Amino acid sequence: MAITAPITVRSHPAHPVAVRGVGRTFPPRDRGGRAKAVLADVDLDIAAGEIVALIGASGCGKSTLLRQVSGLDAPTAGQILIDGTPVAGIDDRCAVAFQEPRLLPWRTLAQNVAIGLPRGTDRTAGAQRVTELLELVGLGECTGYRPRQVSGGMAQRASLARALARNPGVLVLDEPFGALDALTRLKMQDLLLEVHAAEPTTVLLVTHDVDEALYLADRVVLLGRPDGAPTSAPAGVRSVVTVPGARPRDRADAQLALLRAQLLEGLGVPSHHVAHDADAHHSI
Structure with a gap:
């Protein structure tokens, strides 16, 4: 889906x-149980305005790391800094969008987006901002609709607009397109790139889809446990891949096919399961 409405580029800062050295250990659930170390010694630098995708096996701590960045959870070791200032609690410099839209069913799309506005926003200015954001995500004609009246993709677009309403310096996305059908997912990927061009911000994205990561991100970070480590070992950064080429990229680009094979091997998918020719396209 391409944006047809005029776009006003806003100049709020990306952080x-x-x-x-971030680590996260969860206390035992039951008396006498064992603590569970999920992350250990994670080091990562994300430049202002960069899109970085996190991939890794289920349970390796991707969403846990997102929660540390946004302040929804606190690390048990190390620290996270946004624009040089440590994150301590829920951070107003961040906005989060999840796999499920989590819209309030009794409110219109416009009212749901308005929830994301910073406190103290002038009513007139806020209404104008909500209208602008709904136009930006292609929902300008749906402002009065309620969530039950729109498709899953439209609800997810409204969720993205709500996150942008905060004017975040960092946008945190936890598998935002994972619940969508394949065609809608591709359209939402294109939409995210168009929105990023219009609302430049730093984006940290978790996805299980290697193709999605390579299409969207400047760099792809593979999280996982060290080779030979037990399944109870905490995860860390296994590798960081820089994705060549300017966005939007050709999904069938030969360079992306090679990086796809490399990342899939890092995820434990044997190379003989991956087609290496330039015309191959894989989505997992």
């Missing part, structure tokens, strides 16, 4: 993110 750099620094992850320094």
